[in-house]
Amino acid sequence: MDDTDLAGPLLFCLLFGVFLAFAGKVHFGYIYGVAVLGVMSLFLILNLMSEGGVDGYRIASVLGYCLLPMVVLSGLSIIFGLAGYIGFILSLFSILWCTYASSGMFVTVLGMSEQRFLVAYPVGLFYACFALMTVF
Amino acid sequence: MCMYHGTVEINRWVNIPALKHYFKVNNLYVVNKIRLLLFPWRHKPWTRMVKRSENGQMEGFRPPREDINSPDLYIPVMAFVTYVLLVGLVTGRESKFHPEVLGLTASTALGVVTFELIFIRLGCYLLNITSEAAVLDLVAYAGYKFVGIVVAELAELSMAPPWLVWGAFIYAALSIGFFLVSF
Numbered sequence: 001m002d003d004t005d006l007a008g009p010l011l012f013c014l015l016f017g018v019f020l021a022f023a024g025k026v027h028f029g030y031i032y033g034v035a036v037l038g039v040m041s042l043f044l045i046l047n048l049m050s051e052g053g054v055d056g057y058r059i060a061s062v063l064g065y066c067l068l069p070m071v072v073l074s075g076l077s078i079i080f081g082l083a084g085y086i087g088f089i090l091s092l093f094s095i096l097w098c099t100y101a102s103s104g105m106f107v108t109v110l111g112m113s114e115q116r117f118l119v120a121y122p123v124g125l126f127y128a129c130f131a132l133m134t135v136f
Numbered sequence: 137m138c139m140y141h142g143t144v145e146i147n148r149w150v151n152i153p154a155l156k157h158y159f160k161v162n163n164l165y166v167v168n169k170i171r172l173l174l175f176p177w178r179h180k181p182w183t184r185m186v187k188r189s190e191n192g193q194m195e196g197f198r199p200p201r202e203d204i205n206s207p208d209l210y211i212p213v214m215a216f217v218t219y220v221l222l223v224g225l226v227t228g229r230e231s232k233f234h235p236e237v238l239g240l241t242a243s244t245a246l247g248v249v250t251f252e253l254i255f256i257r258l259g260c261y262l263l264n265i266t267s268e269a270a271v272l273d274l275v276a277y278a279g280y281k282f283v284g285i286v287v288a289e290l291a292e293l294s295m296a297p298p299w300l301v302w303g304a305f306i307y308a309a310l311s312i313g314f315f316l317v318s319f
Binding site: 045048049113114115116117118121122125128129136 | 155159160161162166214228
């Protein structure tokens with residue numbers, strides 16, 4: 001966790017965009033915009049909420065690596081459409097999985113006590129934007 | 137944030153330690169505070185706890201972690217963001233969504249909060265009421281009403297019959313009003 005690299009996250013974002021493009025939605029600009037906006041706002045919130053500070057690069061790294069379930073969801077959306085109940089359940093499950101993983105990492109890295117749900121809420125909103133892009 | 141060389145020194149414009157005080161929250165505080173915002177009728181002691189130094193001098197208020205009555209900025213900020221996203225969702229359902237809607241809603245809501253702050257300060261000045269409330273406290277209380285707005289929006293989204301939606305809206309308005317009057 002001391003090793004922040006952005007290669008993995010960039011690869012995941014690219015893969016996400018490519019899968020969406022295969023499904024007929026060309027949203028590369030939106031992905032970039034949401035990612036940058038999300039990282040900036042999480043940088044602000046996490047620095048204000050934690051005792052020690054945190055790097056923007058580390059936030060981007062954690063968020064990017066935990067995007068993997070979302071990439072799987074977008075891969076699934078090529079095979080069958082995600083509108084309807086099954087798609088809703090699947091995207092909810094992916095959002096929860098992404099949020100669970102990244103909030104766990106943030107809480108351990110920053111040493112925040114009893115703030116897991118508070119970290120999970122903005123992170124969940126961030127991943128919900130990606131899920132919205134995949135489904136609609 | 138001034139540990140990184142080559143970054144902008146923002147301590148000059150924004151008082152970071154004071155701002156951090158409003159974000160010292162934990163899970164239990166947020167849950168209880170939201171319950172208080174939506175059901176304030178039975179809450180008894182409304183006074184804020186005071187942090188004292190060694191010789192009994194008042195040094196400031198306790199952070200939100202230790203005092204349910206202390207205002208925080210986490211809930212207002214999250215409620216504001218949720219409100220903007222929910223408005224986006226509602227317009228998306230009616231197929232009228234455009235990314236501009238999000239920016240428009242956000243800036244309109246921010247304008248309302250700013251106007252309310254100016255109005256309160258102006259009213260205190262004109263009526264000669266001495267107010268020792270910090271600006272960030274006023275921002276926090278102005279932001280708490282977004283929680284009620286989010287509840288009313290969720291009621292509208294869930295396709296309940298119109299009288300239920302209006303009932304939820306009026307209830308949320310009443311409870312936030314009661315909460316604000318009580319502080």
